[in-house]
Amino acid sequence: MxxxxxxxxxxxxxxxxxxxxxxxxxxxxxxxxxxxxxxxxxxxxxxxxxxxxxxxxxxxxxxxxxxxxxxxxxxxxxxxxxxxxxxxxxxxxxxxxxxxxxxxxxxxxxxxxxxxxxxxxxxxxxxxxxxxxxxxxxxxxxxxxxxxxxxxxxxxxxxxxxxxxxxxxxxxxxxxxxxxxxxxxxxxxxxxxxxxxxxxxAMPMLTWQVLNKLPVIIAPWATFLGGMMWLTDRKNEVARRENGKTRGLHHKGERS
Ligand code: SF4
Ligand code: SF4
Ligand code: SF4
The missing domain is CATH 3.30.70.20 (Alpha-Beta Plaits)
Incomplete structure (x- = not known):
């Protein structure tokens, strides 16, 4: 409250x-x-x-x-x-x-x-x-x-x-x-x-009541959202890795 x-x-x-x-x-x-x-x-x-x-x-x-x-x-x-x-x-x-x-x-x-x-x-x-x-x-x-x-x-x-x-x-x-x-x-x-x-x-209560009755709809939706989250994580991870690589190359270049 x-x-x-x-x-x-x-x-x-x-x-x-x-x-x-x-x-x-x-x-x-x-x-x-x-x-x-x-x-x-x-x-x-x-x-x-x-x-x-x-x-x-x-x-x-x-x-x-x-x-x-x-x-x-x-x-x-x-x-x-x-x-x-x-x-x-x-x-x-x-x-x-x-x-x-x-x-x-x-x-x-x-x-x-x-x-x-x-x-x-x-x-x-x-x-x-x-x-x-x-x-x-x-x-x-x-x-x-x-x-x-x-x-x-x-x-x-x-x-x-x-x-x-x-x-x-x-x-x-x-x-x-x-x-x-x-x-x-x-x-x-x-x-x-x-x-x-x-x-x-509260609507969350209703939301869950509705969603529980709609496994056919929610299952693909949850899968889709899960997939989107995984993709976002992957995108961030790849970006982090790519940045690290770039920085590493840059440092090497500086040192040489
Ligand atoms: S529009 Fe109404 S609620 Fe907003 S400041 Fe004026 S009197 Fe107050
Ligand atoms: S409408 Fe909401 S965000 Fe805007 S002044 Fe009032 S309480 Fe703050
Ligand atoms: S459900 Fe709508 S009105 Fe209620 S807190 Fe969220 S945005 Fe605000």
């Missing part, structure tokens, strides 16, 4: 996009107005019309599907809350993109060394006891950072005291087994372009 969380209250969001800018600056991305999630936009404030807005970013799931399907363990769910991704382990299969129930991970299609990209819940700040950049700059308190148990209590207090404001309820407390990001919604999730009717149990 995450220690820390973010609580986004849609009814308090004025669409100023300060969180978008703070996220870009925090992750060395060129300043721009996001129009969707992409490799340069980990946080998108969508204008839903009628003065209603919706933030889209990684939910930093408690039991993340991206991590469960990644064949090389490139994703990590940290005890503090963030779900991160390691570029040194990723082999670019993009299975995480297909598996994420919130369709979050994006790929650097234009890069020669493409990476999977997504919100990392500002782990570099959170691990130093600081709030996420988006929560720090939010001028209305629409995005709050804090201990998950405190934010859950705060969300339920608002639901109890103002049920008429939150027809969409609390999103993220139970969806796919719970997420570090919690959202108080004015209307049903579909109206905010969020996936609705998600299972209450």
């Amino acid at each position: 995450s220690v820390y969380s973010l609580l986004y209250d849609q009814t308090l969001c004025i669409g100023c996009k300060a969180c978008e800018q703070a996220c870009q600056s925090e992750h060395d991305q060129p300043p721009h107005e996001a129009t969707r999630l992409d490799a340069q936009s980990f946080n998108w404030v969508e204008d839903l019309g009628n003065d209603r807005f919706q933030r889209h970013f990684c939910m930093n799931c408690e039991d993340p599907t991206c991590a469960s399907v990644c064949p090389v363990g490139a994703f990590t769910k940290h005890d503090l809350g963030p779900v991160t991704w390691d570029p040194n382990l990723c082999m670019g299969c993009r299975y995480c993109m297909m598996a994420c129930p919130f369709q979050v991970p994006r790929y650097e299609w234009d890069s020669v060394n493409p990476r999977v990209r997504k919100c990392d819940m500002c782990i570099h700040r959170v691990s130093r006891g600081r709030p996420t950049a988006c929560a720090e700059v939010c001028p209305t308190g629409a995005t709050l950072f804090g201990r998950r148990e405190d934010l859950l209590a705060e969300a339920h207090r608002r639901l109890r005291e103002h049920p008429e404001r939150y027809n969409g309820g609390l999103y993220g407390e139970e969806e796919v087994g719970g997420t570090a990001v919690l959202m108080l919604l004015a209307a049903d999730p579909e109206k905010s372009h969020l996936p609705a009717n998600l299972p209450r149990q």
Whole structure:
């Protein structure tokens, strides 16, 4: 269970996009107005019309599907809350993109060394006891950072005291087994372009239940992935050996 969380209250969001800018600056991305999630936009404030807005970013799931399907363990769910991704382990299969129930991970299609990209819940700040950049700059308190148990209590207090404001309820407390990001919604999730009717149990559980029933599909897939990993290892090993040879020849040349 995450220690820390973010609580986004849609009814308090004025669409100023300060969180978008703070996220870009925090992750060395060129300043721009996001129009969707992409490799340069980990946080998108969508204008839903009628003065209603919706933030889209990684939910930093408690039991993340991206991590469960990644064949090389490139994703990590940290005890503090963030779900991160390691570029040194990723082999670019993009299975995480297909598996994420919130369709979050994006790929650097234009890069020669493409990476999977997504919100990392500002782990570099959170691990130093600081709030996420988006929560720090939010001028209305629409995005709050804090201990998950405190934010859950705060969300339920608002639901109890103002049920008429939150027809969409609390999103993220139970969806796919719970997420570090919690959202108080004015209307049903579909109206905010969020996936609705998600299972209450973690998707990794479902993934395994499905995969266990599909040995015919998973066996060739696992073989394929295993083959890809072996090829990558082989490629790196050959490169290392070739570099060693080159260096050896170079040294010999220097000595002569
Ligand atoms: S929202 Fe998607 S990318 Fe983010 S932690 Fe959950 S499964 Fe992974
Ligand atoms: S938690 Fe950090 S990375 Fe995620 S949306 Fe907020 S500022 Fe961006
Ligand atoms: S900074 Fe706060 S009020 Fe402004 S768009 Fe982001 S969540 Fe909404």
